[in-house]
Amino acid sequence: MLSTWYKRLKLALGILFVLAVFAYIVTFVISNNTTADIDFIFVQFTEMPVELLLIVSFILGAFAGLLAASVLLFKAFRKNKRLQRQYTQHIG
16 A cells, blocks of 8 residues: 555656656746857757757657667566576476
8 A cells, every 4th residue: 555655656756847847948948039059070050049959958868768768678578588488498
C-alpha cells in the first residue's frame, strides 16, 4: 500500500516538475524578443530568435534523452531474454 502511494507521489511530482519547466520556458520566450548568432564548426546561423533556439534545444534534448533511455532499455530487454533462456535450459 505504501509503495503505491509513493509511486503516485513520485509521478505527480514528476509531472509538476515538467509543467514548471514548461511554464518557465514559455515565460522566458514571451519576455525575450532578442536574436542570437549560433556558430557551429561547419554551420552558422545568424540572427536566430532566442525563443526558437530554446525550443529547438529543448526538443533535441528530449529526443536525446529518449534515445539514451531506449538504448538502455533494449540492452536490459536482451539481457532479460538471455537469462530467461538460460533459466529454462537449466530447469528443463
